[in-house]
Amino acid sequence: VSQVGGSSERVADLDETELIARFAPLLPFGDRTQIGPGDDAAVLAAPDARVVVTTDLLVEGHHFRRDWGSAIDVGRRAAAQNLADVAAMGASATGLVVGLVLPPQTEVAWVLGLAEGLAAGCGPHVGVVGGDLSAGESLVVAVTALGDLGGRRPVLRSGARPSDVVAHSGRLGWAAAGLAALEAGRAAEVGEVVGAFLRPEPPLADGPAAADAGATALLDVSDGLLRDAGRLAAASGVVIDLTAATLVDATLAAAAATLGADPLALALTGGEDHGLLATFPPELRLPGGFRPIGRVLEAAAGTRVTVDGAPPAVAARGWDHFRA
Amino acid sequence: VSQVGGSSERVADLDETELIARFAPLLPFGDRTQIGPGDDAAVLAAPDARVVVTTDLLVEGHHFRRDWGSAIDVGRRAAAQNLADVAAMGASATGLVVGLVLPPQTEVAWVLGLAEGLAAGCGPHVGVVGGDLSAGESLVVAVTALGDLGGRRPVLRSGARPSDVVAHSGRLGWAAAGLAALEAGRAAEVGEVVGAFLRPEPPLADGPAAADAGATALLDVSDGLLRDAGRLAAASGVVIDLTAATLVDATLAAAAATLGADPLALALTGGEDHGLLATFPPELRLPGGFRPIGRVLEAAAGTRVTVDGAPPAVAARGWDHFRA
Numbered sequence: 001v002s003q004v005g006g007s008s009e010r011v012a013d014l015d016e017t018e019l020i021a022r023f024a025p026l027l028p029f030g031d032r033t034q035i036g037p038g039d040d041a042a043v044l045a046a047p048d049a050r051v052v053v054t055t056d057l058l059v060e061g062h063h064f065r066r067d068w069g070s071a072i073d074v075g076r077r078a079a080a081q082n083l084a085d086v087a088a089m090g091a092s093a094t095g096l097v098v099g100l101v102l103p104p105q106t107e108v109a110w111v112l113g114l115a116e117g118l119a120a121g122c123g124p125h126v127g128v129v130g131g132d133l134s135a136g137e138s139l140v141v142a143v144t145a146l147g148d149l150g151g152r153r154p155v156l157r158s159g160a161r162p163s164d165v166v167a168h169s170g171r172l173g174w175a176a177a178g179l180a181a182l183e184a185g186r187a188a189e190v191g192e193v194v195g196a197f198l199r200p201e202p203p204l205a206d207g208p209a210a211a212d213a214g215a216t217a218l219l220d221v222s223d224g225l226l227r228d229a230g231r232l233a234a235a236s237g238v239v240i241d242l243t244a245a246t247l248v249d250a251t252l253a254a255a256a257a258t259l260g261a262d263p264l265a266l267a268l269t270g271g272e273d274h275g276l277l278a279t280f281p282p283e284l285r286l287p288g289g290f291r292p293i294g295r296v297l298e299a300a301a302g303t304r305v306t307v308d309g310a311p312p313a314v315a316a317r318g319w320d321h322f323r324a
Numbered sequence: 325v326s327q328v329g330g331s332s333e334r335v336a337d338l339d340e341t342e343l344i345a346r347f348a349p350l351l352p353f354g355d356r357t358q359i360g361p362g363d364d365a366a367v368l369a370a371p372d373a374r375v376v377v378t379t380d381l382l383v384e385g386h387h388f389r390r391d392w393g394s395a396i397d398v399g400r401r402a403a404a405q406n407l408a409d410v411a412a413m414g415a416s417a418t419g420l421v422v423g424l425v426l427p428p429q430t431e432v433a434w435v436l437g438l439a440e441g442l443a444a445g446c447g448p449h450v451g452v453v454g455g456d457l458s459a460g461e462s463l464v465v466a467v468t469a470l471g472d473l474g475g476r477r478p479v480l481r482s483g484a485r486p487s488d489v490v491a492h493s494g495r496l497g498w499a500a501a502g503l504a505a506l507e508a509g510r511a512a513e514v515g516e517v518v519g520a521f522l523r524p525e526p527p528l529a530d531g532p533a534a535a536d537a538g539a540t541a542l543l544d545v546s547d548g549l550l551r552d553a554g555r556l557a558a559a560s561g562v563v564i565d566l567t568a569a570t571l572v573d574a575t576l577a578a579a580a581a582t583l584g585a586d587p588l589a590l591a592l593t594g595g596e597d598h599g600l601l602a603t604f605p606p607e608l609r610l611p612g613g614f615r616p617i618g619r620v621l622e623a624a625a626g627t628r629v630t631v632d633g634a635p636p637a638v639a640a641r642g643w644d645h646f647r648a
Contacts, residue, residue, distance in 0.1 A: 034374060035478055035480065039413065040378060040410075040412035040413055041376045041409045041410055041412070041415070041469075043374050043413065043473070044374065044375050045374055049371055050358060050367050050369055052365045052366070053367075053368060053419065053468075054364060054366070055422070055423050055466070055468060056456045057458045057466070061461070062460060084364075085364040085365045089367065091365070097379040099423070099468075101383055101464055130378055130379055132381045133381075134381045134383045134386055134387070135383070136383040136385075136462055136464065137385070137461050137462040138460055142379070142464070142466035144377070144421055144423075144468035146377060147365070149367070154359055154367050157363055218364075220364050235362075
């Protein structure tokens with residue numbers, strides 16, 4: 001017997017067609033969408049004649065907990081982390097597709113909230129153009145994002161050159177502080193950084209802006225600054241020297257003080273903020289929200305990232321999903 | 325303590341970077357790949373200036389069981405079902421991205437087999453250009469496929485017109501017979517159809533061929549012929565009349581006899597074969613592997629699909645992932 005319409009309505013009470021019929025209208029169509037959801041595949045305009053594509057998973061219990069935030073937050077975050085990867089190539093997002101694995105007891109209201117969050121994360125111009133649903137034991141949100149380079153060269157991780165300025169746009173360490181507070185049951189004490197974890201706001205426009213300004217390398221900081229700067233350094237064959245005094249802002253300092261945490265360690269190792277890390281030739285004026293946080297140095301054996309010229313005092317672990 | 329190199333090596337014994345370093349080299353780069361895996365996103369050529377995109381999930385316990393077939397089979401199937409959706413628009417696939425949710429106790433050998441299967445399913449020209457890995461409670465393979473229309477108009481579900489020929493390319497009912505045999509523990513008795521379930525072979529080239537020949541509507545048959553023909557009929561505002569005598573081939577008839585099943589019911593309701601259902605103007609010569617299986621009729625209230633002019637004797641349920 002179905003319980004239709006009540007707040008306790010579950011995914012198992014609907015068939016797939018009914019669920020899609022309620023989910024799909026909440027999603028944006030997108031400016032570049034020629035054929036939207038409902039056929040075997042969607043068709044998006046790719047005016048640049050190249051397409052940027054990236055995919056990212058959110059798994060319940062690993063990337064989110066339903067009791068930490070709303071379904072809207074999870075949807076926003078699923079969109080944001082993929083859109084940040086598109087921006088980090090110097091491209092503008094054009095569309096998303098979404099695979100959802102839903103335990104049958106998932107509340108329908110939660111799934112509709114997720115759709116609202118995806119829509120909020122995409123904004124009015126990026127379409128959610130397709131998807132797939134399946135039952136499963138745990139909740140998984142699998143998003144793939146497409147983007148258009150608009151004639152720009154893609155900005156890779158491998159182009160940084162000695163004497164380039166290292167710059168960052170976005171938040172550093174906020175999400176990690178927020179996650180630490182959630183895990184400690186102290187979210188109410190540091191609300192702003194908890195919001196930053198639940199609702200990352202990548203500086204999406206700064207990706208194409210960095211490309212236009214002449215960025216030599218560009219990367220989304222999703223796994224922690226040390227780890228992601230290390231990737232950029234390795235790909236470019238250089239050393240990245242970070243300036244400690246530039247990494248901790250007032251919000252992070254206050255949250256860290258409340259939590260008794262080391263703010264510099266949070267800024268260096270905290271993931272999930274989805275800021276953009278770029279390198280620029282030294283003579284350039286930094287575009288958008290980019291602020292200088294260091295300098296590119298010549299390669300040195302065994303060294304990828306230094307802080308004020310010395311090996312960092314914290315380990316560059318960042319996120320690893322398989323090891324405990 | 326890691327168990328490195330042995331047959332019992334598990335995902336939890338490696339970190340994400342190590343696992344990717346072993347997985348990625350097994351995957352095809354692709355003819356259209358400009359920037360492959362390893363940066364924030366991949367870049368694929370989209371010479372048509374439009375891109376076709378579709379996504380499909382395989383969830384362990386719902387779409388596959390590890391004791392039914394090899395990891396290679398699962399990889400091939402994950403690729404095949406997505407490539408079939410691209411073909412069903414009249415497009416040629418250019419690349420895939422893959423999200424993998426892996427329980428930490430998954431054998432590394434299984435994951436590498438999955439990569440081999442993805443490579444086999446893609447062939448040498450379609451790249452696997454990106455992905456994401458996460459730990460999770462159950463195994464999920466989330467594939468997104470991109471394709472290029474090569475100047476063709478996309479062939480939708482909505483273009484069928486009365487008097488068109490209904491045609492099908494590929495297998496009908498084989499996968500359902502194979503699945504029934506696996507569930508009954510009788511796979512050894514009907515090997516060929518079990519292989520068809522584990523290793524679908526969609527007639528990918530027949531998608532663009534149908535578009536070039538002037539197909540008025542085109543659809544991947546993944547959820548059963550009655551259900552998918554019903555979708556085509558609904559989208560086009562017509563009735564599809566199927567000819568029963570054309571639907572059961574010798575392989576299906578033999579397997580159904582062995583299993584004591586109704587072959588016509590398997591052909592009408594069995595999913596997962598990923599054949600292509602098309603409609604063509606009556607004067608056209610059918611391209612590729614298409615065979616006539618029915619006729620498009622004028623819309624009739626309350627009717628979408630008939631068999632030999634009458635309502636089908638079996639229900640058009642097909643697959644539904646949420647209801648028991």
